[in-house]
Amino acid sequence: MNDIQKRVIRCFANVFPNLREEEIQRASTSSLAAWDSVAHVTLLSAIAEEFGQTFELEDFEELVSYQLIVDHLENKARQA
Amino acid sequence: MTLNQALAIINSRKDGGGEKKLHYLVCGFEPLHLKTFFRAHLFERLPAGDVEVHNGVYGDLPGNLAIAAESPAIGAAVVLEWSDIDPRLGLRSSGGWSEDIKPDILFSAQQCYAYVETALRKLVSRMPAVVVPPSLPLLPIGSTVQAQASIMELELEQQLAAMLIRISKLSGVRILQRSRMDRIPVLERLDVKMELLVGFPYTVSFADVLAGSLADVLYQPVAKKGLITDLDETLWSGIVGEVGVEQVSWHQEHHTQTHGLYQQMLGHLASCGVLLAVCSKNELSTVETALARKDLFFKGDSIFPVCANWEPKSQSVARILRTWNIGEDAVVFVDDSLMELDEVKRAFPGITCLQFPGRDAGKVWHLLCELRDLFGKPLLMEEDRLRQASIRASTQIHEMGGSANSHEFLRSLNGIVTLDWRLDPSEKRPLELINKTNQFNLNGLRISQGEWQKHLEDRNTVLAVVSYTDKFGPLGKVAVVLGTKTKGMLKVSHWVTSCRAFSRRLEHHTLHSLFRHADVEEIQFAFRATDKNQPLQEFFQAIGIERDPEGIYRLSRATFFAKDEVLPHRTQDLIR
Numbered sequence: 001m002n003d004i005q006k007r008v009i010r011c012f013a014n015v016f017p018n019l020r021e022e023e024i025q026r027a028s029t030s031s032l033a034a035w036d037s038v039a040h041v042t043l044l045s046a047i048a049e050e051f052g053q054t055f056e057l058e059d060f061e062e063l064v065s066y067q068l069i070v071d072h073l074e075n076k077a078r079q080a
Numbered sequence: 081m082t083l084n085q086a087l088a089i090i091n092s093r094k095d096g097g098g099e100k101k102l103h104y105l106v107c108g109f110e111p112l113h114l115k116t117f118f119r120a121h122l123f124e125r126l127p128a129g130d131v132e133v134h135n136g137v138y139g140d141l142p143g144n145l146a147i148a149a150e151s152p153a154i155g156a157a158v159v160l161e162w163s164d165i166d167p168r169l170g171l172r173s174s175g176g177w178s179e180d181i182k183p184d185i186l187f188s189a190q191q192c193y194a195y196v197e198t199a200l201r202k203l204v205s206r207m208p209a210v211v212v213p214p215s216l217p218l219l220p221i222g223s224t225v226q227a228q229a230s231i232m233e234l235e236l237e238q239q240l241a242a243m244l245i246r247i248s249k250l251s252g253v254r255i256l257q258r259s260r261m262d263r264i265p266v267l268e269r270l271d272v273k274m275e276l277l278v279g280f281p282y283t284v285s286f287a288d289v290l291a292g293s294l295a296d297v298l299y300q301p302v303a304k305k306g307l308i309t310d311l312d313e314t315l316w317s318g319i320v321g322e323v324g325v326e327q328v329s330w331h332q333e334h335h336t337q338t339h340g341l342y343q344q345m346l347g348h349l350a351s352c353g354v355l356l357a358v359c360s361k362n363e364l365s366t367v368e369t370a371l372a373r374k375d376l377f378f379k380g381d382s383i384f385p386v387c388a389n390w391e392p393k394s395q396s397v398a399r400i401l402r403t404w405n406i407g408e409d410a411v412v413f414v415d416d417s418l419m420e421l422d423e424v425k426r427a428f429p430g431i432t433c434l435q436f437p438g439r440d441a442g443k444v445w446h447l448l449c450e451l452r453d454l455f456g457k458p459l460l461m462e463e464d465r466l467r468q469a470s471i472r473a474s475t476q477i478h479e480m481g482g483s484a485n486s487h488e489f490l491r492s493l494n495g496i497v498t499l500d501w502r503l504d505p506s507e508k509r510p511l512e513l514i515n516k517t518n519q520f521n522l523n524g525l526r527i528s529q530g531e532w533q534k535h536l537e538d539r540n541t542v543l544a545v546v547s548y549t550d551k552f553g554p555l556g557k558v559a560v561v562l563g564t565k566t567k568g569m570l571k572v573s574h575w576v577t578s579c580r581a582f583s584r585r586l587e588h589h590t591l592h593s594l595f596r597h598a599d600v601e602e603i604q605f606a607f608r609a610t611d612k613n614q615p616l617q618e619f620f621q622a623i624g625i626e627r628d629p630e631g632i633y634r635l636s637r638a639t640f641f642a643k644d645e646v647l648p649h650r651t652q653d654l655i656r
Contacts, residue, residue: 010084011084014087014091015087037278038112041274041277041280042083042087042113045113046083046087049082049284050084060277
């Protein structure tokens, strides 16, 4: 597990404290009932704060699973 | 606090058992991160139990105010934004703000303020509420350049200010100081993207600052009661014993105005009921002459006692604390000398020691602001004004010698004990007494204003607020008993008596009246020994209240009246 994944998992754990690590790695808006619109904004805000990034409006629509969020952050890191 | 830290605090504390303290966040926008930060800051200020924050629905501030007033919450935060005053002042509206619409916006704003005022009256009859005036910038509605205020903006501000003044006079309403928000520049408070996306208008950093301020206003630290000040290079510039009484100064023309500002602050504190005393290494006669100067910026007689001698200052401080009969943690000591501050701090670790920073005007400004925070309280009461006079009276009584506790002596005071049995939620003094009294305190348990109001709504509650006056003057409301009456028995959960009222047998009067008024055969006390309630423990011992085999502290009517002698004062009741 790389540093980005560890930090994303920490943010997920803050927003969804009842999820185990392996559940976080499989989590998506369609599979997790607790991942509603308020949780979505809270999660992406927590991740934005953790990584010092801002998400655009379309990111809020597209980043709907743990894996998509990690992929997005790893892409950004590669481009930096 | 970051958002991740706030979430971590909540996760570590929620569902941790204990009483759930419900608060209501009333706003017209989506509360999102503000709610998270508010809950986290409340957890930090309320060390025991769980904290929950409820909110209403989006876009309905008036409706949310009404729902909050019916909720079992113990405190509320009402956060106004311009979009609540009129939706056309919000980013998500398409109503426009052209010149022909502006009069209607001003008209509807007036209506909104009137409604908010009415709804707030209802809310604060049940719980304390901190009200936040709009903190976001207005839309660019002005017909002027941004650097020039437009009439429309000024009129909106005027309407707002008028409403805030009106509601600030309601008991239970606390207005958040707008300048408190200035740590975050106005343009860094608004998150346009989040407002348009989800209806949450604040940046994360501003949500944190705002939530922290809400908790600060709702749960304020207990105000300090007394300030002990040094004289030379503190109250005035110069060493009075060397340069003489006429040569010490505190005036603008002598470039010693920083001392003059400090004196004015002391005058202000004294007028708010703060006890002032002097602790100085000087000849007493010199100090008395200097304090009699007519050009002091405060009344010289507002200082009591004056300790001027050559002893270590901690000894003088000890004498002052005995005279005031208050704990060291309720006192601030100000001196220019770090050595003196250290000597006092070693003897009294609980005292707040502050250095007077000489002629460093910037630091003096910060000292004055710090003093405001240390002594500030949500509401000034009549008892604050009486405090200093009553301490002088107590000293006079003690100076009358060992007879002070005798029945004859107490009878000669012509005292009147008044017991107010009314459950009046607008009366703030009883709660203040419960939350700041340490020595004669049944168990040291504090309660919030919201919890207090819930007690008053319980029809089984028995509340006695005890006032006292005698030939030395009134002490005001000095004791409170709070209990619940069930099946011929009174269970007392809180009982406090101000240290200013000791040695007058008010405790005996109180018990006597409780048996009479509550008409019960037995009183049970939720007693708990604390580090500071020795006076109450001694009273219990003297009266014969002990822990029984079931672990309950109880006093029967028969036991009390078998021991009780003739009471020294006249008693009167206030029932309706």
